[in-house]
Amino acid sequence: MSSPQSGIFALGTAAHAYLEFDVSSGRAGAELVPAISSLREPRTTMGGVNLVAGFRPELWHEVAPDEAPAGLHGFNGDIIGRDGFAMPATQHDAVLWLSGSAYDVVFEVARKAIAELAPAASVAAETSSWPYRHDRDLTGFIDGTENPTLNDAPSLILIPEGSPGAGGTILLLQKWVHDASAWEALAVETQERVIGRRKLDSLELEEKATDSHVASTDQDRFGKIFRRNMPYGTVTDHGTMFVGFSSEQGPLSTMLESMAGLAGGARDALTMYTRALTGAYYFVPSTDSLRRIATIRQRS
Numbered sequence: 254m255s256s257p258q259s260g261i262f263a264l265g266t267a268a269h270a271y272l273e274f275d276v277s278s279g280r281a282g283a284e285l286v287p288a289i290s291s292l293r294e295p296r297t298t299m300g301g302v303n304l305v306a307g308f309r310p311e312l313w314h315e316v317a318p319d320e321a322p323a324g325l326h327g328f329n330g331d332i333i334g335r336d337g338f339a340m341p342a343t344q345h346d347a348v349l350w351l352s353g354s355a356y357d358v359v360f361e362v363a364r365k366a367i368a369e370l371a372p373a374a375s376v377a378a379e380t381s382s383w384p385y386r387h388d389r390d391l392t393g394f395i396d397g398t399e400n401p402t403l404n405d406a407p408s409l410i411l412i413p414e415g416s417p418g419a420g421g422t423i424l425l426l427q428k429w430v431h432d433a434s435a436w437e438a439l440a441v442e443t444q445e446r447v448i449g450r451r452k453l454d455s456l457e458l459e460e461k462a463t464d465s466h467v468a469s470t471d472q473d474r475f476g477k478i479f480r481r482n483m484p485y486g487t488v489t490d491h492g493t494m495f496v497g498f499s500s501e502q503g504p505l506s507t508m509l510e511s512m513a514g515l516a517g518g519a520r521d522a523l524t525m526y527t528r529a530l531t532g533a534y535y536f537v538p539s540t541d542s543l544r545r546i547a548t549i550r551q552r553s
């Protein structure tokens with residue numbers, strides 16, 4: 254039985270950092286994978302910080318072809334939706350998602366990780382995030398209501414035993430900036446129509462608009478995913494870090510197409526008030542795969 258990276262399921266942490274890395278010029282991408290794999294053992298037990306590591310699918314495939322899910326690919330082209338709406342592709346080589354009880358420990362562990370990965374790779378993008386009113390995103394709505402429970406999530410979003418990449422999962426990381434003034438100018442009933450749920454208690458509306466966010470991402474239609482979204486940003490410039498996991502790429506990519514109005518329906522009404530700034534897919538291997546790669550490195 255392959256064990257997943259436990260930070261994926263570590264709910265309730267108050268501070269998060271997402272560091273996306275690019276391989277330094279003149280260095281081989283294949284150096285970065287063992288370097289990151291070697292990071293995790295001491296780090297997961299330091300200061301109570303959870304560390305989740307992911308790799309650009311093509312890079313992981315190059316280093317561990319037998320442990321790579323077939324057909325998995327990076328976010329290699331912009332998604333151009335209706336009315337000129339676009340979701341940009343900003344794929345990087347690797348990601349570290351650190352989460353902990355407070356930002357000081359996340360900050361320290363993140364800095365040590367960056368130092369250890371230099372000069373093979375450097376940080377290309379960094380976002381830190383924090384929970385807002387327990388489980389709400391910065392639209393003010395509860396985010397995660399339709400998430401599978403922690404009991405069900407592993408069997409739904411991990412690659413099953415016997416398949417390449419078993420115990421691993423696919424991460425879509427996408428940073429969305431909110432147009433807070435436009436959103437907050439809407440009446441609560443209009444916001445609820447946009448999301449498809451009630452604001453106060455997240456109850457699903459009996460009659461959902463076809464362009465509502467929950468209709469655009471309906472898991473009965475597209476497949477189950479597990480979301481660990483977090484608010485990010487400053488008082489004047491903020492939004493949602495979308496952090497979604499699936500055992501297959503299809504549910505994530507078709508949800509994005511649907512939100513952009515490319516799945517035979519309308520464009521997601523939420524995209525009138527939020528805009529994707531980034532988009533990348535990462536393969537998040539099992540801890541067994543990471544350990545294997547780290548051991549090969551130690552021996553060589």
Ligand code: HEM
Pocket residue numbers: 390391392394395396397398399400425427429448450455466467470471472473478493495497505508509527
């Ligand atoms: C600005 C970005 C986003 C915000 C603020 C946001 C917020 C929300 C909220 C408030 C809900 C309703 C409660 C819940 O079930 O969690 C929801 C549902 C959902 N969202 Fe998002 N979301 C965003 C982007 C995305 C993206 C990019 C995806 C997929 C790639 C996505 C997938 C889903 C799914 C699968 C559901 C549950 C749908 C169902 O009822 O089956 N969301 N989101």
